[in-house]
Amino acid sequence: MSPTGSSRWSPTTEQLMILEELYRSGIRTPSASQIQQITTHLSFYGRIEGKNVFYWFQNHKARDRQKLRRKLNKQLQLQQQLQLHSDHHFNHQDFGNRFVPSAFGYPPSCSSPASKQLPFYATTTTGLFFQGGGVAAYASQEGAMNCKCSVHHKSESLLEKNKEIRFFNNNYGWTLGGGDVNHHHHHHQESPCCTTTNQPLQTLDLFPVTSTTRIKEDCTKALMSDHQW
Amino acid sequence: MSPTGSSRWSPTTEQLMILEELYRSGIRTPSASQIQQITTHLSFYGRIEGKNVFYWFQNHKARDRQKLRRKLNKQLQLQQQLQLHSDHHFNHQDFGNRFVPSAFGYPPSCSSPASKQLPFYATTTTGLFFQGGGVAAYASQEGAMNCKCSVHHKSESLLEKNKEIRFFNNNYGWTLGGGDVNHHHHHHQESPCCTTTNQPLQTLDLFPVTSTTRIKEDCTKALMSDHQW
DNA sequence: GCAAATTAATGATTTATTCAAG
DNA sequence: CTTGAATAAATCATTAATTTGC
Numbered sequence A, B: 001m002s003p004t005g006s007s008r009w010s011p012t013t014e015q016l017m018i019l020e021e022l023y024r025s026g027i028r029t030p031s032a033s034q035i036q037q038i039t040t041h042l043s044f045y046g047r048i049e050g051k052n053v054f055y056w057f058q059n060h061k062a063r064d065r066q067k068l069r070r071k072l073n074k075q076l077q078l079q080q081q082l083q084l085h086s087d088h089h090f091n092h093q094d095f096g097n098r099f100v101p102s103a104f105g106y107p108p109s110c111s112s113p114a115s116k117q118l119p120f121y122a123t124t125t126t127g128l129f130f131q132g133g134g135v136a137a138y139a140s141q142e143g144a145m146n147c148k149c150s151v152h153h154k155s156e157s158l159l160e161k162n163k164e165i166r167f168f169n170n171n172y173g174w175t176l177g178g179g180d181v182n183h184h185h186h187h188h189q190e191s192p193c194c195t196t197t198n199q200p201l202q203t204l205d206l207f208p209v210t211s212t213t214r215i216k217e218d219c220t221k222a223l224m225s226d227h228q229w
Numbered sequence C: 001g002c003a004a005a006t007t008a009a010t011g012a013t014t015t016a017t018t019c020a021a022g
Numbered sequence D: 001c002t003t004g005a006a007t008a009a010a011t012c013a014t015t016a017a018t019t020t021g022c
Helices: A013-024 A032-045 A050-086 A135-144 A213-219 B013-024 B032-045 B050-086 B135-144 B213-219
Strands: none
Touching: A013 A032, A013 A050, A032 A050, B013 B032, B013 B050, B032 B050
């Protein structure tokens, strides 16, 4: 297993602890530079790559959602069973079969416009910003969407476009070699879209030099029944 | 539109033609180095980045599948309607509501073990290999799965795992800055997984120096009713 | 003809699902 | 069984076609 190097990364205890702390602190979809920084920091405790950090957050987020969904579904089933006993065939909300677009809000993550490079592409990481808070709303909205059924040959000619304000903050921007080679057109791309939205940006370092516990206290204040989000 | 550069890439006619030709030739999930090469080549016809090529293949493949699915669904519906007329309430295959795992075989793509780098990360592109053929089987299997309805709180404990031979050839490998920094363990990673499968590897350049039409002729020989796959 | 208004395509992201190592 | 890794599906958002009224 470990002699010649396993095929997949196994986080050390300390790496895991730090990752979970970062997750608890509100980080869900770290930007490229954040991943860069986290990776560099965690590499002190053992072998690790950027993609490991990337996948870890992705999986952790997804499986948290999954866990929550299961729990809420159980509760719903219980409730429905109780209702079935009290009144017959009424109020059968067709939650189980309705198409529900998954376009609910997600916790806004970093939108540093400087992160227009490859995922984990080495770059000059200067500061590290991310928005804290706003996670409570996310968790609760997630719970509302417990079941989803999509039949494929639908989704045509019903452009009800909710037109919600969404924050597509292109984390993980790209830019590659082949792209920067042989440019024929040369437009200077100043101030592209710049979705000047609300949400006061809260800047705080991932790994402050002074103390580490501040991260946790800063965001772990949302509603959470038993540590899931 | 074009003066200051749009926010999203719009392929030029020539770029599109080449991409479609490559697609027709069998390329579905190009490896990092393939993307690199394609990007470099296409950048001659206009601004383009590696991610554009990546997304283009991803979307094109997905929408081909989708198109095929819709077509087969229509045919199925017609057949079922006819059957409804002949015999009543018999043979009601519950195709519409059954969960169907999407783990059917996909066309094997390049598995060059040397592509253990970032997506589109600049690297020394030496040769360019990809497997041709094997697309016919793919198309037919895809058609068998016409409708999919997944209720989320399911998908547990029914690991019917088809256990088909799949080729997860980690294209788009990663490796980052932060990953290669401060290595504590050092295993030499020789001959990683190397799924020694069937399918004789057919090596041919994407953009040969001599002629370009050879690509097309080399693989465009599968069954195809009307140009979809 | 020609813009504004709709609709259709499609580029770009995120989420869901799956596979398999440990 | 847990979870790292990878891919496919769903979704969002922008651009191009297309239509419509003038």
